[in-house]
Amino acid sequence: MPVDKITQVSQTKPWHGQIPVYGQYTYGIAGERFFREIKANGRIMGAKCSSCNLTYVPPRIYCERCFSELTEWLQIPDRGAVHTFTVSHVDLDGNRLDEPLIVAFVEFDGVHGGIVHRLGEVEPDQVYIGMPVEMRLKSKAKRTGSILDISYFKPIRV
Amino acid sequence: MNEKVKVWPGTPLSEKDIIEKRVLFTEWEPNLKYAWDAGVGYGGYFAGLKEGRIVGTECAKCRRVLLPARAFCEWCFRTVDRWVQLNDTGIVNTFSVAYTGTAAERLKDPLVPALIEIDGSGGVAIMHLIRGGDPWKVKIGMKVKAVWKPKGKREGSINDIEYWKPV
Amino acid sequence: MRKVAVVGAGMTKFMRRAHETGKELAWETSRMALDSCDLTLKDVDCVVMGTAPDAFDMIHMKHEYLSDGAGAWRKPYVRGFLGGGTGVFTACQAWYHVASGLFDVCLAVSEEKMSSCLPHPQGAFVTCWDQFTESPLGTSLLWFFAWEMNRYMHAHGITEREIALVSVKNKKNAIEHPCAQLPGEITVDDVMNSEIMAWPVKRLDVSPTSDGAAVLVFAAEDVAKRITDKPVWVEGAGWCLDTMYIGQRDLYYPKYVEYAARMAYDMAGIKEPRHEIDIAEPYDPFSYKELHNAEGLLLCGKGEAAKLTVDGETQRTGRQPWCPSGGALGVGNAIAATGVMKVAELFWQLRGEAGGRQVPGKPRRGVAQAWGDEMQVGTVIVLGV
Numbered sequence: 266m267p268v269d270k271i272t273q274v275s276q277t278k279p280w281h282g283q284i285p286v287y288g289q290y291t292y293g294i295a296g297e298r299f300f301r302e303i304k305a306n307g308r309i310m311g312a313k314c315s316s317c318n319l320t321y322v323p324p325r326i327y328c329e330r331c332f333s334e335l336t337e338w339l340q341i342p343d344r345g346a347v348h349t350f351t352v353s354h355v356d357l358d359g360n361r362l363d364e365p366l367i368v369a370f371v372e373f374d375g376v377h378g379g380i381v382h383r384l385g386e387v388e389p390d391q392v393y394i395g396m397p398v399e400m401r402l403k404s405k406a407k408r409t410g411s412i413l414d415i416s417y418f419k420p421i422r423v
Numbered sequence: 424m425n426e427k428v429k430v431w432p433g434t435p436l437s438e439k440d441i442i443e444k445r446v447l448f449t450e451w452e453p454n455l456k457y458a459w460d461a462g463v464g465y466g467g468y469f470a471g472l473k474e475g476r477i478v479g480t481e482c483a484k485c486r487r488v489l490l491p492a493r494a495f496c497e498w499c500f501r502t503v504d505r506w507v508q509l510n511d512t513g514i515v516n517t518f519s520v521a522y523t524g525t526a527a528e529r530l531k532d533p534l535v536p537a538l539i540e541i542d543g544s545g546g547v548a549i550m551h552l553i554r555g556g557d558p559w560k561v562k563i564g565m566k567v568k569a570v571w572k573p574k575g576k577r578e579g580s581i582n583d584i585e586y587w588k589p590v
Numbered sequence: 591m592r593k594v595a596v597v598g599a600g601m602t603k604f605m606r607r608a609h610e611t612g613k614e615l616a617w618e619t620s621r622m623a624l625d626s627c628d629l630t631l632k633d634v635d636c637v638v639m640g641t642a643p644d645a646f647d648m649i650h651m652k653h654e655y656l657s658d659g660a661g662a663w664r665k666p667y668v669r670g671f672l673g674g675g676t677g678v679f680t681a682c683q684a685w686y687h688v689a690s691g692l693f694d695v696c697l698a699v700s701e702e703k704m705s706s707c708l709p710h711p712q713g714a715f716v717t718c719w720d721q722f723t724e725s726p727l728g729t730s731l732l733w734f735f736a737w738e739m740n741r742y743m744h745a746h747g748i749t750e751r752e753i754a755l756v757s758v759k760n761k762k763n764a765i766e767h768p769c770a771q772l773p774g775e776i777t778v779d780d781v782m783n784s785e786i787m788a789w790p791v792k793r794l795d796v797s798p799t800s801d802g803a804a805v806l807v808f809a810a811e812d813v814a815k816r817i818t819d820k821p822v823w824v825e826g827a828g829w830c831l832d833t834m835y836i837g838q839r840d841l842y843y844p845k846y847v848e849y850a851a852r853m854a855y856d857m858a859g860i861k862e863p864r865h866e867i868d869i870a871e872p873y874d875p876f877s878y879k880e881l882h883n884a885e886g887l888l889l890c891g892k893g894e895a896a897k898l899t900v901d902g903e904t905q906r907t908g909r910q911p912w913c914p915s916g917g918a919l920g921v922g923n924a925i926a927a928t929g930v931m932k933v934a935e936l937f938w939q940l941r942g943e944a945g946g947r948q949v950p951g952k953p954r955r956g957v958a959q960a961w962g963d964e965m966q967v968g969t970v971i972v973l974g975v
Contacts, residue, residue, distance in 0.1 A: 278579070279458035279459055279461075280459045280460075280580075280721050280722055281456060281457065281458055282456075282457050282716065282721055283455065283456055283716075284455065284457075284645060284716060284717050285525065285526050285713040285716060286453075286645060286707050286708060286709070286711070286714050287450060287452040287453070287648070287708055288450060288451045288452075288453075288649075288707065288708070289450050289648075289705075289706055289708050290448055290449050290450070290451070290648070291436065291446055291448045291607070291608075291609055291610075291611070291705075292446070292447045292448065292449070292611070293610050293611030293613075294609065294610055294611075295614070296447070296611065297446060297609070301447065325614075326614055326617070327614075327617045327621070327659070329658035329659075329661075330631075330663055331630075331631060331632075332617070332621055332624070332630065332661060357454070358454065410447040411447075428768070431602060431603050431768050432603070432610075432615070432618035432622065433602035433604075433605055433608050433610065433615065433618070433801075433802065434608060434609040434610060435603065435606065435608065435609075436605075436606075436607045436608065436609050437607075438607075440607075440609075441607070451648070459721040459722070461722050465722050465723070468723075489838075490838075491722075491835075497833060516741070516837075516841075517737040517738070517740045517744070517841060518740060519732075519733050519740060519789055519790070519791070520786070520788070521732065521733055521736065522785075522786055522789075523732050523733075523788050524730055525712070525713060525716055525728055525729065525730055526712055526713035527709075527712040527713070527731075533789075534728070536729070536730075536733045536736075536737075536788075537737075538737055538837055540837075547837050547838055548836070548837030549837050550723065550727060550836065550837065551727065552727060563741070563744045580722075580726060581722065581724075581726050581727060582726055
């Protein structure tokens with residue numbers, strides 16, 4: 266078939282291949298502590314840079330602005346607000362989802378950053394930017410030290 | 424500097440730290456498949472292999488044979504001028520007796536991957552495997568010949584040549 | 591072009607697996623390098639990042655991921671990439687950022703976290719090779735080095751035992767390196783009796799995979815003179831790529847390294863490299879590569895590197911010390927970070943700060959080199975005091 270007539274990749278004879286590797290990631294110094302706090306104590310921690318007056322969530326061991334080491338850790342309230350959100354109807358491979366997934370960036374008072382997570386106990390058309398939400402954790406026995414130890418954030422009345 | 428630094432940064436972990444889950448970690452496997460198109464030069468090369476022929480292209484300006492066949496000459500930066508048929512014999516440019524496969528896995532029986540200078544190409548080599556005979560008797564400069572798959576089983580691939588045997 | 595100096599350096603331990611994330615390694619090292627020359631992040635005008643294939647860290651676009659640890663927040667930031675040649679090129683890139691007059695201070699950061707890639711980072715190379723004519727053969731990365739080593743030995747009549755001496759020397763040199771992953775006293779017989787990976791390459795001919803970071807601080811002449819009385823000047827830089835068709839270049843000699851070296855030597859005004867260069871850090875991911883690359887660097891004639899090694903000339907106390915750091919074979923091979931580690935070694939050696947590794951006789955000029963991409967790129971930098 267002449268090259269200029271090909272409009273569909275599937276009409277050609279392609280060579281198929283995969284990359285035969287997978288990733289195994291350690292959480293690092295800050296991540297280890299952050300996720301162990303969620304697992305053991307069910308609390309979100311932030312790391313504070315006093316000179317820049319910023320509290321990083323997720324916490325880091327350094328301030329990206331002044332490069333100083335962050336040693337002051339503090340608990341963040343488990344109530345925040347929806348900074349922005351999307352309602353996803355497709356999965357990673359482009360397949361339609363049976364139930365749409367609401368994914369939000371949750372911000373917290375006085376915090377630089379926030380947490381990307383799912384919203385639950387709410388219908389997509391009820392979600393709005395600025396909506397107050399609260400963290401819902403898995404039961405302690407089911408927590409493994411992962412971002413999924415948080416089941417979702419759900420709306421609250423304030 | 425070296426004397427001034429008391430502790431060099433970095434916290435080494437052992438295999439045990441992972442196996443016994445002393446540290447937190449997470450895993451991810453990419454769910455990706457690729458499909459690559461051979462293009463013009465290689466397309467002709469593979470069509471030739473399917474017919475049991477090794478074909479290259481020639482640049483009339485630098486008088487070079489390009490192998491595997493390509494659509495343009497990277498030296499002269501111009502299109503190639505004609506297709507050339509080469510022999511399915513050659514000499515071993517270099518080789519290895521390899522006990523490792525693609526992901527560094529160990530092979531019980533070694534392979535003999537080699538670069539084979541194709542006769543008639545002016546010394547241009549292609550990558551392939553040598554089989555038949557003792558791997559440790561392979562030598563640089565040894566003459567080899569292609570062993571083709573039966574015609575009906577060829578699909579226009581580098582593996583239409585099953586392997587190269589010493590002659 | 592302006593004069594540019596290296597004024598600070600830092601590195602992590604090189605290790606099989608680091609607890610720190612890549613960005614944490616980058617930050618530890620960047621801060622260490624800045625501290626070493628009493629600069630802060632505020633003094634940094636731009637950042638260059640050197641890090642090898644994304645698949646090694648299993649983080650796509652990892653320069654973005656690493657950016658905050660590299661001090662790139664709201665700064666001009668760019669990643670230069672030349673596969674295994676990336677490390678030394680990162681230094682070249684930092685040099686021209688400053689030499690051009692665009693920036694006064696440039697932070698050159700390199701990081702690698704190869705432990706994230708399983709079962710082995712070699713698997714990531716499957717999509718680097720030609721998908722049509724190479725990968726379908728079940729190709730292993732080690733085959734490329736085996737082919738080159740075999741061809742090199744064949745061309746000059748060099749033996750495996752002579753080449754094994756490079757592993758012996760570099761692992762021994764690494765004993766004095768506080769960050770080394772595989773230091774030790776081994777013998778030629780140990781190398782010869784180690785597992786055959788892809789003959790002629792044996793296990794102890796091969797550098798390990800490593801996690802680690804290394805950072806350099808580059809400054810324009812006026813800044814350098816203000817902050818240190820021991821600036822180490824960049825005298826030359828060069829890089830060159832050969833054809834990616836392995837069957838259309840002769841593997842016995844790295845012509846592209848020679849071209850890269852000539853570019854750097856011309857800039858430095860070096861006419862006779864073997865007499866005018868005091869120490870060298872040729873890239874040694876495999877034992878034969880130190881010899882192969884040293885020949886490309888014109889530090890001896892073609893095929894003469896093995897004899898220099900046998901004669902002990904390339905020992906730390908020899909006439910031409912090669913890899914006084916311990917190299918990739920001894921310190922570890924955190925790809926891009928190893929290239930930067932080699933430049934850092936020149937920096938420390940030329941300032942007389944290399945501790946137990948110090949080459950005697952106050953070396954005044956050194957060359958560092960890396961090699962990679964599809965095994966056909968050479969990157970070279972010359973430093974001097």
